[in-house]
Amino acid sequence: MALIIQWLLRIAGGLVILAVLAVSLVYFLASRSLPEYEKTLVTPAVLSPLEIVRDNANVPHILGQTDQDVFFGLGYAHAQDRLWQMITLRRTAQGRLSEIFGSATVDIDKLLRRLDMYTLAQQSVSAQDAATTAALRAYANGVNTRIDEINASSLGRGAPELFMFSQPIAPWQPADSLAVQKLMALQLAGHLQDEILRARTSLALRDEKRLADILPDAPGAGVAALPEYAQLVPGAQRYAVTQPAPTHPLSPVARRGLAGASNAWAAARDRSASGGTLLANDPHLGLSAPSVWYLARLELSSGGVIGGTIPGIPAILVGRSDALGWGLTSAYLDDQDLFIEELNPNNPEEYRTPDGYKPFATRKSIIQIKDENPITITLRWTDNGPVLPGTHYDIASITPTGHVAALGWTALSPADTSTSAAVRIMGAQSVEQALKAAEIYISPAQNLTVADRDTIALKVVGAMPRRDSRSQSRGRLPSLGWRSENRWQGMFPYASNPAFVAPVGGIVGNTNNKVVERPFPLHVSFEWGDSQRVQRWQRLMQGRQVHTRDSFVEAQLDTVSFSARSLLPLIGADLWFTGEAAPEGTRERQRYRALSLLSEWNGEMNEHLPEPLLYAAWLRALQDRLIRDDLGPLADEYTHLEPLFVERVFRDVDGASIWCDVAQSAPVETCTDMARLALDDALIWVEERYGSQLESLRWGDAHQATHDHQVLGDVPLLRFFVNIRQSTSGGDNTLQRGRTSGKGDNPFQNVHAAGYRGVYDFADPDSSVFVISTGQSGHFLSRYYDDMAQLWRRGEYIPMSLDADLARAAAVGVTRILPPQN
Structure with missing residues (x-):
C-alpha cells in the first residue's frame, strides 16, 4: 500500500512539474511578442531620424521631420500593439476568416465576398490624392517593418493569438487600410436591417x-443648433468674456439597434466660461478587448494632432490639433436600399431592367476553409448593386419566388475617397477648411462636429443618394429594381447636406437624433438613432448660460434616463398607491415594493441602484406583452425598448391603445392590465436571477460592460485573462450610453458604448482630456492591455497634450528609428 501511495505521489508530482513547465513555456512564447518600447531601429524605410515617445499611458507621440516618416511611425506603433487586431480586420474585409477559423466563419466570408469590399478597396487606391497615397504607402512600410522585425528576431510571431492560429502574415498594402475603412462602414450601417424588419412587420400585422406605432417616425423638426440662451431664460444676458480663464464575435454586421451611435457637441466662445470654444465627442461602437480605438499623437508638417485612431487606418479620426477639434457621430443618412430584382423566367442568369432583361455581372470566388474542402460561390451584381442571397439578413422572408435582392449602398464605391478626406481634416486649420476637406468623404455617413478657436459647426458628411420623388418606397422598404423611379439618380451635391455653422445660440450637437425636417428626397433619412438622449442633452446644454470643460465632461457621463422619467408616470398611473394592503410574501406585496421604489426614483441609471433594473425589466416585459400576440416569433427581433411606441400606446395616439388588447383572448385587456401583468413578469424574472430582496438589487450586476476578446473570449480558463468585465452605469437612452445586448440570458449586458471619450478646450488646449475603454495594447500579458479600463468605468480621463517635453518627462519608452548611415 505504501508503495502505491509513493508512486501516486511521484506521478502527481511529475504532472505538477509538467504543468508548471507547460505554463512556463506558454508564458515564455507569449511574452516574446510583448513589444519593447525603449530601443533603436535602423531601416532604409525612413528618410530621417524618427522618434516614438510613449507617455505614461503608452500613447505614442510620433515625432519626425517629414509626414511620410510620421505615418511610417504610426504604422509601426499600430503593429507593435495591435497586430492581431489589424490582420483580423484585414481578413474579415477580404472574406478569408475561414482559412483560420474553419466553418464557423463561412457565412461572414460569403457576405464579404458578395459585397466585394476588398476588390473595391483595391480599386479605390488610385482615387486617393497624392498626400494620402504617400501616407498609405508610408504607413504600410511601417507595419511591414515591424513584421520583418518579428520574423528576423523571433519575437513570438508578433501576438500570442498567432501561436494558436498559425498562418503566414502577408505584407500590409495600401488597399488593406482602405478595406478596414470600408469594414467600419459595414459595422455602422443599419438601414438595410431596418428596411427588412419594416417589410416583415408590415406583412405580419393585421392592420398595417x-x-x-411599432416603428414610429422621429417627431419634431430636428435638433442640431440650439437657440440663444437668452430666448429660453427671461432676463438672461449674453455672457461677455473679459479675460480667458485657466452575432459571431468576428461578424462586422451589427444587429439592429447596435449599429453606429455617438454623442458630440460644441460651444462657441460666448457660451464658454473660459472664453475659448469647447468640443466633446464620444463615438459608440461594440465593446471589445482590445478597444476598437487606439490613441496617438502625430507631428505633421501642418502641426501636431492627437486623438483616436483605428489600427489599420493612417489617420486621427477624432481628436484635435492646436487650431481645430473634430468629432464624429453616426448621421443615420439613408445610404442603403434593397432592390427586389426579377429573374428572367427563361434564363435565371438575367434580371429585369427598365430596358428589358440583362445578364448579371458574375465572377467565381473560392473560399478556403480550414480542415474542410473549399467552396466556390458565384458573385452576381446588378445595376443596383451586389446580389445578396436569402440566407443573409433574413432576405428570403421578403423575397418573392423568381426574384433576388440586390443592395444599393454608397460604401460600394470603387473610387472611395473617404480616407483622403480624413487625412485632409487632420491638416485643416479652421472650421471652413475642415468642412471643405470633408467634401470628398463618402461613407459611412457622419455628423462632423468641428471647432476652431473662433467658430463651431456641425455638418452631415457622406454621399447622399438622389432618389426620384416618385420612388415607390422612398427608401423605407425594399423596392422593385426594374422600375426607373425606384433607382438612384446619382448623388446630391455636398452643399445639399445639412450644415449648421456659427449658430446664433452658440451650441451645436448631435446624439444620433433627427437633425432636420425636409421634404423627400432631401429628407436625409426617415430612420434616426435617437429620440431620447437628445431631450436630456438639450436640458443640460440650456440649463446653464456658459459651459466649461468640466460641464461637458459631466454631460458625457450623465446617466439620467429621459425615457424612464417620461414613461413611468404613464404606465404606472393607475398602479401607484392603489389597491388594498397586501400581506408580506404575496405577489401583490412584491409589486407594491417595486412601485414604491420606482415612485421615489429620479431616473438615474446608477449601477449601485435597484430601480434601473426594475424599470428596465418592467419595460422589456411590457413591450413584449404588447407585441407578442400580434407579431408572434417576429417579436424576438424587437430586442430593445422603443420608448415612442410605448408612449403612443399609453397615450392612445391614433388608436394605438389597441395593442393592449390580446387579440386571441375573449376579454378586452386594458393598458393598465398589461402594465400590471408585465410588472409581475419582470419581478419573477428578476427574482429568478438576482433574488427577491428588491432593495438589495444592483443595476451594475445586470449591466456589466463586456469588453470581450473576439476570438479567445470563449476559451475556458483563458477567457478570465483576456476578457474585461465591469459593472457600469447608464443604459440604452442615457448620454453615458451603455447599449444593452437585448438577447439571451443576460439581455441587459452593456455591449455597445463609448470606446473613446474626448473633451477639448481651446482656451487652454493642453487641458483637454481623453480616454479609451481598455488600454493601448492588444497583448493580454501587457500592463497596458486594460490599464485605462477602470479610468473609463469611473469616468476619468488622461491629459491630451501636444507638448513633447511632457511626453518625454514620464515616458515609458522611446523608440528611435534611424535611416542607415551613408
Missing part, C-alpha cells in the same frame, strides 16, 4: 396602420 399600426406599423406607425
Whole structure:
C-alpha cells in the first residue's frame, strides 16, 4: 500500500512539474511578442531620424521631420500593439476568416465576398490624392517593418493569438487600410436591417396602420443648433468674456439597434466660461478587448494632432490639433436600399431592367476553409448593386419566388475617397477648411462636429443618394429594381447636406437624433438613432448660460434616463398607491415594493441602484406583452425598448391603445392590465436571477460592460485573462450610453458604448482630456492591455497634450528609428 501511495505521489508530482513547465513555456512564447518600447531601429524605410515617445499611458507621440516618416511611425506603433487586431480586420474585409477559423466563419466570408469590399478597396487606391497615397504607402512600410522585425528576431510571431492560429502574415498594402475603412462602414450601417424588419412587420400585422406605432417616425423638426440662451431664460444676458480663464464575435454586421451611435457637441466662445470654444465627442461602437480605438499623437508638417485612431487606418479620426477639434457621430443618412430584382423566367442568369432583361455581372470566388474542402460561390451584381442571397439578413422572408435582392449602398464605391478626406481634416486649420476637406468623404455617413478657436459647426458628411420623388418606397422598404423611379439618380451635391455653422445660440450637437425636417428626397433619412438622449442633452446644454470643460465632461457621463422619467408616470398611473394592503410574501406585496421604489426614483441609471433594473425589466416585459400576440416569433427581433411606441400606446395616439388588447383572448385587456401583468413578469424574472430582496438589487450586476476578446473570449480558463468585465452605469437612452445586448440570458449586458471619450478646450488646449475603454495594447500579458479600463468605468480621463517635453518627462519608452548611415 505504501508503495502505491509513493508512486501516486511521484506521478502527481511529475504532472505538477509538467504543468508548471507547460505554463512556463506558454508564458515564455507569449511574452516574446510583448513589444519593447525603449530601443533603436535602423531601416532604409525612413528618410530621417524618427522618434516614438510613449507617455505614461503608452500613447505614442510620433515625432519626425517629414509626414511620410510620421505615418511610417504610426504604422509601426499600430503593429507593435495591435497586430492581431489589424490582420483580423484585414481578413474579415477580404472574406478569408475561414482559412483560420474553419466553418464557423463561412457565412461572414460569403457576405464579404458578395459585397466585394476588398476588390473595391483595391480599386479605390488610385482615387486617393497624392498626400494620402504617400501616407498609405508610408504607413504600410511601417507595419511591414515591424513584421520583418518579428520574423528576423523571433519575437513570438508578433501576438500570442498567432501561436494558436498559425498562418503566414502577408505584407500590409495600401488597399488593406482602405478595406478596414470600408469594414467600419459595414459595422455602422443599419438601414438595410431596418428596411427588412419594416417589410416583415408590415406583412405580419393585421392592420398595417399600426406599423406607425411599432416603428414610429422621429417627431419634431430636428435638433442640431440650439437657440440663444437668452430666448429660453427671461432676463438672461449674453455672457461677455473679459479675460480667458485657466452575432459571431468576428461578424462586422451589427444587429439592429447596435449599429453606429455617438454623442458630440460644441460651444462657441460666448457660451464658454473660459472664453475659448469647447468640443466633446464620444463615438459608440461594440465593446471589445482590445478597444476598437487606439490613441496617438502625430507631428505633421501642418502641426501636431492627437486623438483616436483605428489600427489599420493612417489617420486621427477624432481628436484635435492646436487650431481645430473634430468629432464624429453616426448621421443615420439613408445610404442603403434593397432592390427586389426579377429573374428572367427563361434564363435565371438575367434580371429585369427598365430596358428589358440583362445578364448579371458574375465572377467565381473560392473560399478556403480550414480542415474542410473549399467552396466556390458565384458573385452576381446588378445595376443596383451586389446580389445578396436569402440566407443573409433574413432576405428570403421578403423575397418573392423568381426574384433576388440586390443592395444599393454608397460604401460600394470603387473610387472611395473617404480616407483622403480624413487625412485632409487632420491638416485643416479652421472650421471652413475642415468642412471643405470633408467634401470628398463618402461613407459611412457622419455628423462632423468641428471647432476652431473662433467658430463651431456641425455638418452631415457622406454621399447622399438622389432618389426620384416618385420612388415607390422612398427608401423605407425594399423596392422593385426594374422600375426607373425606384433607382438612384446619382448623388446630391455636398452643399445639399445639412450644415449648421456659427449658430446664433452658440451650441451645436448631435446624439444620433433627427437633425432636420425636409421634404423627400432631401429628407436625409426617415430612420434616426435617437429620440431620447437628445431631450436630456438639450436640458443640460440650456440649463446653464456658459459651459466649461468640466460641464461637458459631466454631460458625457450623465446617466439620467429621459425615457424612464417620461414613461413611468404613464404606465404606472393607475398602479401607484392603489389597491388594498397586501400581506408580506404575496405577489401583490412584491409589486407594491417595486412601485414604491420606482415612485421615489429620479431616473438615474446608477449601477449601485435597484430601480434601473426594475424599470428596465418592467419595460422589456411590457413591450413584449404588447407585441407578442400580434407579431408572434417576429417579436424576438424587437430586442430593445422603443420608448415612442410605448408612449403612443399609453397615450392612445391614433388608436394605438389597441395593442393592449390580446387579440386571441375573449376579454378586452386594458393598458393598465398589461402594465400590471408585465410588472409581475419582470419581478419573477428578476427574482429568478438576482433574488427577491428588491432593495438589495444592483443595476451594475445586470449591466456589466463586456469588453470581450473576439476570438479567445470563449476559451475556458483563458477567457478570465483576456476578457474585461465591469459593472457600469447608464443604459440604452442615457448620454453615458451603455447599449444593452437585448438577447439571451443576460439581455441587459452593456455591449455597445463609448470606446473613446474626448473633451477639448481651446482656451487652454493642453487641458483637454481623453480616454479609451481598455488600454493601448492588444497583448493580454501587457500592463497596458486594460490599464485605462477602470479610468473609463469611473469616468476619468488622461491629459491630451501636444507638448513633447511632457511626453518625454514620464515616458515609458522611446523608440528611435534611424535611416542607415551613408
